[in-house]
Amino acid sequence: MKFLSLTLVLFAIYRTVVAGSVDRGGACNVGNNRLQIGTFQFWSECNSVSFCSDAGICEAKRCRRDDFPFGYPQGSTSLPPKCERGQFCPDEGTDCQPVLPVGSPCQLNRDDQCEAPPNFKELVDDSGRGLNFNGSVCLNNVCMFANETFGNKCVVENTPYIAYGISGEFIDIVSRGNCQIGLYCDSSSLSCMKNKQLGDACGADKECDSWNCLSTGVCGVTAATPRHFGAYVYVLVALGIIGGMGGTLTGLYFAHRKQRDLERSKRAQYWREQNAFHQNLMQMRETARASILALPQNRGSRGMDYSQDPSDESQSPILQSTGPKASGLRNYLADDGSGEFDDSLMMHGRKEGRF
Numbered sequence: 550m551k552f553l554s555l556t557l558v559l560f561a562i563y564r565t566v567v568a569g570s571v572d573r574g575g576a577c578n579v580g581n582n583r584l585q586i587g588t589f590q591f592w593s594e595c596n597s598v599s600f601c602s603d604a605g606i607c608e609a610k611r612c613r614r615d616d617f618p619f620g621y622p623q624g625s626t627s628l629p630p631k632c633e634r635g636q637f638c639p640d641e642g643t644d645c646q647p648v649l650p651v652g653s654p655c656q657l658n659r660d661d662q663c664e665a666p667p668n669f670k671e672l673v674d675d676s677g678r679g680l681n682f683n684g685s686v687c688l689n690n691v692c693m694f695a696n697e698t699f700g701n702k703c704v705v706e707n708t709p710y711i712a713y714g715i716s717g718e719f720i721d722i723v724s725r726g727n728c729q730i731g732l733y734c735d736s737s738s739l740s741c742m743k744n745k746q747l748g749d750a751c752g753a754d755k756e757c758d759s760w761n762c763l764s765t766g767v768c769g770v771t772a773a774t775p776r777h778f779g780a781y782v783y784v785l786v787a788l789g790i791i792g793g794m795g796g797t798l799t800g801l802y803f804a805h806r807k808q809r810d811l812e813r814s815k816r817a818q819y820w821r822e823q824n825a826f827h828q829n830l831m832q833m834r835e836t837a838r839a840s841i842l843a844l845p846q847n848r849g850s851r852g853m854d855y856s857q858d859p860s861d862e863s864q865s866p867i868l869q870s871t872g873p874k875a876s877g878l879r880n881y882l883a884d885d886g887s888g889e890f891d892d893s894l895m896m897h898g899r900k901e902g903r904f
């Protein structure tokens with residue numbers, strides 16, 4: 550939830566990051582400079598590469614805070630410079646200024662505009678949570694040190710950001726104080742309290758050492774804690790991968806087997822057709838021979854010719870037309886003398902490569 554709302558806050562910032570529309574050289578009114586509602590982003594009438602000068606004219610920005618400032622083209626060589634250490638660039642982007650001493654006015658969330666305390670090494674927040682910068686904080690637009698100890702009076706600043714969740718807009722209050730690291734500024738008593746440990750009752754993230762007050766009202770583990778999975782998850786994932794591969798292979802095997810069976814039955818059908826064709830031819834030939842032999846008048850030279858010719862004529866066209874691919878027909882030629890054909894004989898002949 551925390552991460553989600555942070556994302557949405559950032560999204561909201563992105564949506565409204567568009568500055569004013571007045572180009573460089575155009576007229577503007579410094580009085581219209583403001584912080585945007587909800588995001589508290591600085592806004593002026595000038596566009597994102599210029600600021601509104603005291604003279605009421607949009608001028609090119611003269612410093613920047615970001616490595617990749619918004620509004621400039623990628624790889625731009627005309628970026629304003631970043632400020633050196635001990636200086637800061639105000640939100641307007643006017644000029645680098647030296648850091649401000651305690652009690653000076655500063656801009657919202659700009660702890661870096663404030664001078665560090667002498668004992669900054671003890672007070673600095675290195676947790677990455679932005680509790681202070683180099684031991685100093687800007688609260689209610691005043692620079693102070695984050696040096697208050699346990700039980701001391703403290704200053705608190707509550708900023709109600711608008712965040713966007715699944716259920717729509719909600720207010721995300723960010724509460725900051727000037728207590729030392731390990732303490733928080735209690736909003737009701739305005740005194741520094743010790744951070745709460747895991748499982749303690751809490752009312753806000755700032756009260757927890759883990760910076761994560763759960764919706765159940767107790768301090769939970771840090772939101773950034775990585776989730777660890779048991780060994781069974783790895784086993785399940787491995788099984789899933791192996792199962793997926795096995796399933797794919799099995800499926801392909803069955804699909805190909807079906808295709809192979811289809812092809813085989815087609816070939817068998819073709820072979821049966823051819824076989825039947827031969828049988829028919831054989832029968833015709835036998836019938837013709839028998840009928841010729843049954844005619845006594847036709848015996849003699851003419852009869853011999855007559856009995857020879859049909860076989861020659863019947864053989865040659867078959868050889869030509871089916872020579873390249875036929876199987877049984879060649880057997881027919883090879884076994885012409887025997888006149889005995891059945892399936893097994895032809896299969897036998899094919900297998901042994903008699904042709």
Ligand SMILES: *[C@@H]1O[C@H](CO)[C@@H](O)[C@H](O)[C@H]1NC(C)=O
Pocket residue numbers: 634635665669683
């Ligand atoms: C913190 O403050 C000290 C003292 O002013 C300064 O020397 C140092 O550069 C500062 N560190 C950062 C990161 O600005």
Ligand SMILES: *[C@@H]1O[C@H](CO)[C@@H](O)[C@H](O)[C@H]1NC(C)=O
Pocket residue numbers: 651694696697698701
């Ligand atoms: C914190 O710093 C301020 C400003 O220098 C000082 O007035 C105050 O006494 C300090 N508080 C503690 C507890 O050191």
